[in-house]
Amino acid sequence: MTRPKLQVALDILEFHRAAQIAREAVAGGADWIEVGTPLIKSEGMAAVRELREAFPDHEIVADMKIADTGTVEVEMAAKAGASIVCVLADADDTVIAESVRAARLYGVRIMADLINVADPVRRAQELEALGVDIVNAHVGIDQQMIGKSSVDLLRSIVGEVSIPLAVAGGLDASTAAQAVAAGADIVIVGGWIVKARDVEGSARTIRAALDDPTLVQPEKKSLDEEIRALLMTVSAPNVTDAMHRKGAMNGLVPLTGGVKAVGPAVTVQTFGGDWAKPVEAIDLCRPGDVLVINNDGRTEIAPWGELATHSAKNQGISGVVIDGAVRDVDDIRAMQYPLFARACVPNAGEAKGFGEINAEIACCGQQVRPGDWIIADESGVVVIPKERTYEIARRALEVKKMEDRVREEIERGSTLAQVQELYKWEKR
Numbered sequence: 001m002t003r004p005k006l007q008v009a010l011d012i013l014e015f016h017r018a019a020q021i022a023r024e025a026v027a028g029g030a031d032w033i034e035v036g037t038p039l040i041k042s043e044g045m046a047a048v049r050e051l052r053e054a055f056p057d058h059e060i061v062a063d064m065k066i067a068d069t070g071t072v073e074v075e076m077a078a079k080a081g082a083s084i085v086c087v088l089a090d091a092d093d094t095v096i097a098e099s100v101r102a103a104r105l106y107g108v109r110i111m112a113d114l115i116n117v118a119d120p121v122r123r124a125q126e127l128e129a130l131g132v133d134i135v136n137a138h139v140g141i142d143q144q145m146i147g148k149s150s151v152d153l154l155r156s157i158v159g160e161v162s163i164p165l166a167v168a169g170g171l172d173a174s175t176a177a178q179a180v181a182a183g184a185d186i187v188i189v190g191g192w193i194v195k196a197r198d199v200e201g202s203a204r205t206i207r208a209a210l211d212d213p214t215l216v217q218p219e220k221k222s223l224d225e226e227i228r229a230l231l232m233t234v235s236a237p238n239v240t241d242a243m244h245r246k247g248a249m250n251g252l253v254p255l256t257g258g259v260k261a262v263g264p265a266v267t268v269q270t271f272g273g274d275w276a277k278p279v280e281a282i283d284l285c286r287p288g289d290v291l292v293i294n295n296d297g298r299t300e301i302a303p304w305g306e307l308a309t310h311s312a313k314n315q316g317i318s319g320v321v322i323d324g325a326v327r328d329v330d331d332i333r334a335m336q337y338p339l340f341a342r343a344c345v346p347n348a349g350e351a352k353g354f355g356e357i358n359a360e361i362a363c364c365g366q367q368v369r370p371g372d373w374i375i376a377d378e379s380g381v382v383v384i385p386k387e388r389t390y391e392i393a394r395r396a397l398e399v400k401k402m403e404d405r406v407r408e409e410i411e412r413g414s415t416l417a418q419v420q421e422l423y424k425w426e427k428r
């Protein structure tokens with residue numbers, strides 16, 4: 001078996017960053033350099049030209065995702081210095097055939113991207129018959145966020161064609177190893193290398209996984225465990241960024257510094273300091289839940305205090321969020337328990353039993369349903385709709401990774417405005 005190729009996908013907008021990241025990825029063991037679609041859209045063929053000049057001996061892959069006018073697009077990428085040009089597998093046969101003819105004329109190869117193809121096996125066979133050189137089992141970034149797996153797609157086409165197989169879509173060291181074990185000839189990695197703080201180290205880790213896939217053991221987690229692990233890795237600001245600046249509660253303050261709560265919501269609607277339902281709800285929570293309480297907007301009377309916090313902590317409840325007031329804050333602080341409220345007040349109400357547990361409530365400007373996920377840290381509290389929690393958690397991780405890399409570049413001496421080319425990207 002020949003050594004699988006590692007293709008680094010430069011899916012970033014700024015050429016000056018792409019070139020540096022490519023250098024670091026190559027130092028870590030990347031064989032092929034992909035000028036990613038976002039980079040091509042941002043910088044055009046200049047990016048292909050410059051990368052060809054910087055890496056005269058490497059394969060340069062232009063991820064054009066060609067959907068029409070195959071000849072024109074293959075010609076421009078080839079003349080700019082690409083040695084492999086990507087077409088959309090779903091493009092009409094006429095486009096594929098024209099792309100292949102142009103590729104032969106200019107001495108480059110065609111890689112067809114199976115993103116969103118309805119019948120990948122049949123299409124891969126048709127592409128081979130049309131003269132395509134490489135088929136790419138690709139699950140796009142938006143599709144990855146809802147849990148689609150590029151390794152599953154690859155497995156479905158292994159053995160069905162005899163041309164080389166590439167695989168792309170959210171691969172890390174573990175899934176890259178699985179891809180090689182499944183039969184991938186080319187492993188394409190974008191985010192896990194280009195957004196890493198240590199690009200060279202990440203490329204090296206993935207290179208090692210490709211060279212010996214048995215080194216990496218996949219972790220088995222339930223969906224909830226995976227969501228929790230993702231949300232524990234990211235911050236509440238990462239999550240609102242992933243939600244297009246939505247989901248944040250207004251007016252809450254963390255009353256205990258340095259602690260974080262993550263988990264599905266158990267909701268409580270109570271009335272003016274009536275602490276019966278909030279306290280009864282503790283017994284209904286599972287470990288890891290977050291209790292979210294609406295105290296009818298009242299901040300002069302507290303439905304929650306230190307004894308309730310003790311009980312919640314014993315039950316393994318991840319944290320408590322109150323649209324209202326709490327008391328005994330000094331004791332709760334000493335417990336280092338994640339508690340978020342709008343105010344502190346010494347007086348408690350009565351345990352009368354008015355209210356409801358696990359109904360939809362409003363909390364500090366957000367609707368919260370039982371089972372919606374909460375992430376709460378020192379920046380504040382965000383509610384994530386339960387139907388989209390996995391997707392949002394995955395997107396938040398992408399936000400965090402991107403920030404990690406930007407931070408690294410600032411530490412190396414750049415400024416935030418320079419890294420992000422702010423002037424260029426101001427809205428016109």
Ligand SMILES: O=C([C@H](O)CO)[C@H](O)[C@H](O)COP(=O)(O)O
Pocket residue numbers: 009010011036037038063139140141168169170171188189190191192
């Ligand atoms: O082709 C890609 C995507 O459609 C954006 O243009 C990526 O290069 C490909 O998915 C690999 O990147 P990751 O999924 O981040 O590994």
